[in-house]
Amino acid sequence: MSKIRFTIATLAVTSFCGLADAQTTQVLPAQTSPPPVQPVAPAQQPLPQQNGSIVDQADRYESRRVVTDSKQQGPTVKEAILQKLQKANEAEIELAKLAIQKSDNEDVKKLAQTIVQDHEACNEKLQKMTGHDKNSGQGQHAQQDRTTSNQQAGRLSTSDQSPTVPKELCRIAEQACENSLKMTKDMLSKYKGQDFNMAFLGQQCVAHTMMLAELKAIESSGPQELQQMAQEASQKVEQHLEKSKQLAKKLEDDRKNKNSDRS
Structure with a gap:
């Protein structure tokens, strides 16, 4: 910037001096010699780029956009x-x-503990795939960082960008999951003893059937990088489903036997 200011000041001084010479020449008596030649200002040089080339500036603008x-x-x-x-x-x-x-049933408690352990392990894998752990919020910015980096390099076209899902749809799905959890907890809280055990196992059969169907769909039609994960998770979910069915049948048989003994 100081060079620019210096150049402008030099041009201004040169022009002023030339103007002063011209005024002085008009005051002096006429002479036979040719009039003095006006000084020619040096050609103005293009201003130096302050932030790189025009192409670099365009790339930065596109990255910000x-x-x-x-x-x-x-x-x-x-x-x-x-x-x-x-x-x-x-x-x-x-x-x-x-x-x-x-x-109050040890078998039900044991199954519940297995479900907690397996689903927590599954969530740890999912969190690694999204690029963050439980205590960081970097996962939601991962895609933005990847897009920005590629755009700055000038190697990503519009057709190469990954398709996105509308935020409204994601919010609805998240709210639906929260509503389902709340309604299920409210329902289970009304039961005790054997009734609670049967209600919980019935809910687990439904929930794991739906989750297994979704994982199978991801395995066959989802993004390729998620198919292996879906296959591994399907095995655990299927085990939980079968164990819930078996345990529910066992408890139902025990109930029938007790009722028959009473009669």
């Missing part, structure tokens, strides 16, 4: 699936912990 746009967009399909699975796992963990507290 992409970051702004990405903040207004929802998560990618992969991120939306991972978030949904995490919410479902969290619900199963909370309900299983409730069963550990309220159930």
Whole structure:
């Protein structure tokens, strides 16, 4: 900036001096010699670039625009699936912990403990795939950082960007999961003893059937990088489902036997 100011000042002084010479020449008596030649100001040099080339400035502008746009967009399909699975796992963990507290059946408690351990382990894997752990909030910015980095390098076209899911749809899915959890807890809180055990096992059969169906869909039609995860999770979910069915049948048979003995 000091060089620019110096150049402008030099041009101004030179022009002023030339103007002063011209005025002086008009005052002096006429001479036979040719009039003095006006000094020619040096050609103005182009201003130096302060922030890199024009191309660099355009790239930076485009990067800022992409970051702004990405903040207004929802998560990618992969991120939306991972978030949904995490919410479902969290619900199963909370309900299983409730069963550990309220159930009077050791088999039901043992199944609930297994559900807590397996779903917590699954959520840890999901959190690693989203790029953050429980105590950090970097996962939600991971896609923005990747997009910005690629855009700055000038190697990402619009067609290469991952499709996104509308934020409104994600909020509805999240709210639906929270509503389902609350209604299920309210329902289970009304039961005690054998009635609670049967209600919990019935709910687990329904929940794990739905989760297994979703994991199977991801395994066959979801993003390729999630298919292996879905296959591994399906095995655990299927084990929980079968154990819940077996235990529910056992408790029902025990109830029938007790009723028959009384009669």
